[in-house]
Amino acid sequence: MQIKYEAFARHAVSQAAKEKRVSASQLIETLAGAGSGLSDALAERAEILRLSQAAHDAVLLPRAPGGLSHGERAALAARIASANTDATLAGHYRALLRRAGESPALLAIADGAVPAAEVAGADGRLRAIVRHVDLVTLSPKDATRADIAALVDAGLAEPDIVRLAELIAFVNYQARVIAGLRLLGSLA
Amino acid sequence: MSTVVHDFTATVPRWSPFVTPVALAEATPEQLDAMQVTPSNKKISDYVLTLAHDPESLKVRSPLFNAIMYGKGGLSSAERELGATAASIVNRCVYCAAVHASRFIGLTRRDDVIAEIFARELDAELEEHQQAIFDFAARLSKTPSQATEEDIAKLADLGLSKVEILDLILSASIFGWANRLMHTLGEPVRD
Known part of the structure; x- marks a missing residue:
């Protein structure tokens, strides 16, 4: 999985990244456009970047995906990245979706502009998942017990509810680290 | 009950x-x-x-x-806890806010800072250094992030190094993760 991921990173990110071997821990840096002005600070936190990459692999490309396929995870991650107005990150997840295998419903989900209730080709389970993803991404403060009950009613098993929560939470973490690094890179 | x-x-x-x-x-x-x-x-x-x-x-x-x-060096533990608390206010994770506000108090003995944050939330008025940290972490915690280059420049002007600012970005961001687990998968209760 790690080898495939590195191959993707070489292919999909910047020209500069293509010219040297991209270690997995460089994804956040590369997507943030982090230049030499940040390299010392990032070097001091290399272990955090390495663990962030491992977390990415655990939620997007798990060995045991349970009831959430790699394709569904990639489509939802692209949607979360879009809600965070990060087109570069969304593009990364759409590339993961292409590798996992697209469907019209998953492409509509990845396109954050389509509301949950209007995702063509999605069944009740998938629409409930998208609704939850949007709620917890945009306004987690409004989530309640009833929102978990709605996922159960839509047929999600409890382990899949936890897997979904980790996916939503991770991509929101990652989008903020990248947004923060872009701002930090703006410092003279 | x-x-x-x-x-x-x-x-x-x-x-x-x-x-x-x-x-x-x-x-x-x-x-x-x-x-x-x-x-x-x-x-x-x-x-x-x-x-x-x-x-x-x-x-x-x-x-x-x-x-x-809890990693060594960089931003002080108390200021990481303040970043975590700011995110938890935005996302209204009452449990997370309690844990990390109480750690902030334990490290600083500044109950007054937490009292102000809990009373006025995102309108809290704090000392300049804490205000810049709290406001940046809170703005980064919105979806999408509302943090600006001016917010970062303010932190640098106050003397924070790039590693310290990176630690603040990370501590606010990891609560963008933790809040979305604790506040959505369960609730805080008193027995």
């Missing part, structure tokens, strides 16, 4: 899950490993038992969280 805690408090409540936690006696070897269950560590919280439904994520998330919040 337990009651749900809706208001911010520095007295840490109990976290009660909405989904059934993994039963420790029925946990798989992978789940036990992710929960770091050892012969000397068998007291596992309901939160960790809940997250053990996804052991691949849990195994990575715990060391990542610890590295961000």
Whole structure:
């Protein structure tokens, strides 16, 4: 999985990244456009970047995906990245979706502009998942017990509810680290 | 009979899950490993038992969280806790706010800072240094982020190094993760 991921990173990110071997821990840096002005600070936190990459692999490309396929995870991650107005990150997840295998419903989900209730080709389970993803991404403060009950009613098993929560939470973490690094890179 | 805690408090409540936690006696070897269950560590919280439904994520998330919040050097522990508290206010994770506000108080003895934050939330008026940290972390916690280059420049003007600012970005961001687990998968209660 790690080898495939590195191959993707070489292919999909910047020209500069293509010219040297991209270690997995460089994804956040590369997507943030982090230049030499940040390299010392990032070097001091290399272990955090390495663990962030491992977390990415655990939620997007798990060995045991349970009831959430790699394709569904990639489509939802692209949607979360879009809600965070990060087109570069969304593009990364759409590339993961292409590798996992697209469907019209998953492409509509990845396109954050389509509301949950209007995702063509999605069944009740998938629409409930998208609704939850949007709620917890945009306004987690409004989530309640009833929102978990709605996922159960839509047929999600409890382990899949936890897997979904980790996916939503991770991509929101990652989008903020990248947004923060872009701002930090703006410092003279 | 337990009651749900809706208001911010520095007295840490109990976290009660909405989904059934993994039963420790029925946990798989992978789940036990992710929960770091050892012969000397068998007291596992309901939160960790809940997250053990996804052991691949849990195994990575715990060391990542610890590295961000408790790693050596860089931003002070108290200021990381302030960043965590700001995110928890935005996302209204009453449990997370209680844990990390109480740690901030433990490190600084500044109950007054937390009282102001809990009373006025995002309108809290703090000393200049704490205000810049709190405001940046809160703005980064919105979706999408509302943090600006001016916010970062303010932190640099106040003397924070790039590593310290990076630590603040990371501590606010990891609560963009933690809040979305604790506030959505369960609730704070008093027994």
